[in-house]
Amino acid sequence: MKKIYTVLVENRSGVLAKVAGLFARRSFNIDSLAVGTTDDPNVSVMTIVSSGDERTLEQIEKQLNKKLDVIKIKTYGEAEAVSRELMLLKVKYNKTNRKDIMEIVDAMKADIVDMSENLMIIQICDRPDRTAMLIRLLNQISITEIARTGTLALPRCE
Numbered sequence: 001m002k003k004i005y006t007v008l009v010e011n012r013s014g015v016l017a018k019v020a021g022l023f024a025r026r027s028f029n030i031d032s033l034a035v036g037t038t039d040d041p042n043v044s045v046m047t048i049v050s051s052g053d054e055r056t057l058e059q060i061e062k063q064l065n066k067k068l069d070v071i072k073i074k075t076y077g078e079a080e081a082v083s084r085e086l087m088l089l090k091v092k093y094n095k096t097n098r099k100d101i102m103e104i105v106d107a108m109k110a111d112i113v114d115m116s117e118n119l120m121i122i123q124i125c126d127r128p129d130r131t132a133m134l135i136r137l138l139n140q141i142s143i144t145e146i147a148r149t150g151t152l153a154l155p156r157c158e
Contacts, residue, residue, distance in 0.1 A: 090122075
């Protein structure tokens with residue numbers, strides 16, 4: 001079971017280390033972590049995706065609420081949120097596989113953002129399951145490098 005935590009925190013040095021330390025000390029799993037500022041420069045938002053049983057996920061929320069730097073926590077399941085992840089992949093290509101790569105890129109609604117004689121960089125911004133699917137499809141060809149953001153999420157509009 002996965003849960004998404006949107007945690008508003010005070011924008012100060014050391015806050016990320018405290019939150020990460022909480023997860024490490026308690027052996028909670030972090031599937032994804034993204035941090036950014038909000039419209040208020042004194043507040044940052046952490047989007048944390050974690051997995052575990054129901055008890056573990058409840059404990060994560062309780063422990064986060066105990067942190068002094070935490071202002072507010074919102075939690076929701078994957079179905080209750082719109083999630084996106086940005087990923088860049090560097091792929092080696094040749095005359096034989098170039099067309100296959102371009103068909104996969106087109107089918108996945110990704111973009112080729114840079115090319116050289118034998119390498120291309122592909123960008124996708126999509127749900128985490130779709131970015132994972134692109135990796136599976138291109139792994140059969142030749143991925144040389146991957147860079148991914150953590151999952152960003154907002155609760156669905158009601």
